[in-house]
Amino acid sequence: MIEIKNLTKKFGRLTALDHVNLQLNKGECIALIGPNGCGKTTLIKSILGMVLPEKGDIIFKGKNIKQDIAYKHQIGYMPQIGRYPENMKIGQVIDLIKNIRNSQEATDTTLYEQYFLDAMLDKKMRTLSGGTTQKVSATLAFMFRPEVLILDEPTAGLDPVAAEILKAKINEAKNSGSLILITSHLLSELEDMVTQVIFMQEGKLIFHKSVTELKSDTGKSTIAKSIVHLLKSEEV
C-alpha cells in the first residue's frame, strides 16, 4: 500500500534517513522501533508530507505523494506531541478538521464518546493537560475511518484506562483491514498488537520482519526480549 524507495533526508550534517526502502502492506500492524533520534518521526513526517526528503520517493497506492495531496484523506495521524492553536477550543478544532476533510461518510465517534470530549468542547487547547491533548489527537486520527493509521507514541501520556480504550480501537482498526504504523518505546505494550517489526538505527533501516520471524531468529518468546537480545549481541 505504501512503498518507500531510497528515502534520504538530511538536517544539516545529521542524516536522519539514509536510503530507506520499505514496503508496507494493507492489514498489517507494524511497530517502528529504534533508539531516540533514529529517524522514526522523520520517516513518519515524510509519509505525511510534513518533512520533504532530498532523495527518494514515497508511493501511496501506486501514486507518488509529491504529485497529489489527496492521499492524506486516507491517513489518520496521531502526533507524538499534539500541537494545536492555543486559542482554539476543542470543539472548534474538531469542527475545523471535519470541515477540511469534508467527508461524506458518517464520522467515527466512539473515541469521542469514550473519552467524554463532549463535556469539554469549550476548553481551550492551551489549558489542556498532555493526556487530554493526546485524547483529542487520537479522536481526530480515528474519526474518518482512515485506511492508514500513523500513531507516534500513542499511549505516552495517557492514563491506563484511556490507553486501554485506544488499544482496543487500534485492534478494531487492524481487524477491519487498515494498515497501522505505530512507534513506541513500551515494547511490552506492542506485544499483542503488532504483526511486523521495523527496526531503525541512525537513520538506517536495520530490518523489517514479521514478529514470528523475529522471535524464531532470536529464540526469544517476546518482542521486547528479542530486541534487547539483538541490541546486546550487536549483530545488527
Add this chain to the structure above:
Amino acid sequence: MRILKYVVLDILKNKIVIVYAIMLALFSWSAFSLEDNATKGLLTVLNIILLTVPLVSVLFATIYVYNSNEFIELLVSHPVKRSVIWKALFFGMSLSMVVSFIVGVGIPLLIFADTGTALMMIVSGSLLSVIFVAVAFLSGILSRDKAKGIGVSIMLWLYFALLFDGLVLFLFFQFADYPIEKPVVLLSALSPIDLCRILILLRMNISAMMGHTGAIFKDIFGSNLGIILSFMLLALWVIVPFLISLIKFRKKDL
C-alpha cells in the same frame, strides 16, 4: 476558503487589530479636530500612515506567522495544500490590517480632507499595510527563531522608514554639484514608504515647497503614467516578498 474564515476569526479574537483600529481613529480624529487648518492635520495623518502603519503591520504579522506554527502543522497533516494554507494566512492578515486602517484612518480622512487626497492616502496606506505584511511573511519564514524573525522585521522597517531617507539625503548632499535629481527620483522608488510619501505630497500640492527637485518629482510622478507606474511598483513590493516566502514555505520542513 474555509481556512480564510478561521484565520480572520482568529485574528479578530486576538483583539490587537481592534485596538489598532481604535488607536488609529483616535489619532486621526484628534489630528483633524485639534489643528486649526486641515492641511496641518493632514500632515499628521500622513506621518501616521508612513510610520505607524508599516510598523504595526510588520510587527503584528511577523508575530502572527510564528504563532501560527501549530495551526500550520495541524493542517499540513490533513489534505490541505501548503500554498492554500500560506495564502489563507496572508490574505487573512492583509484583510484585517487593511480593514482596521480604513476604519481608523479612512473615515476621518474622507470627512475632513478633499476626496482626491483622501482616496490617494487610503490607497497608499492600504498598500503599505499589505506590503509590510508581505515583508513580515518573508522574514517570518527566513528564520525559525522567533526573536530573530521579529528583529529582522524591525530592522527592515527601520531601514525603509528612516535609514533609506538618510541615505538618499546623504547622496543628495554629496553629489549636490551634479544634476542628480533624476537618479534620486529613481532611488526613491526603491522604498515603498518613500514612494507613497511622494505620491501623497504631490497630491496635496505642496511639492512647490520642495524646489527644483519637487518640480522634477511632479514631472515624473504627477502624470497619470507616473501614478500608474508607481502603483505597479508598489504592487511588486507585495508580490515579490510574498512569492519568495511562498516558495520557501512549500519547501519548509515542519
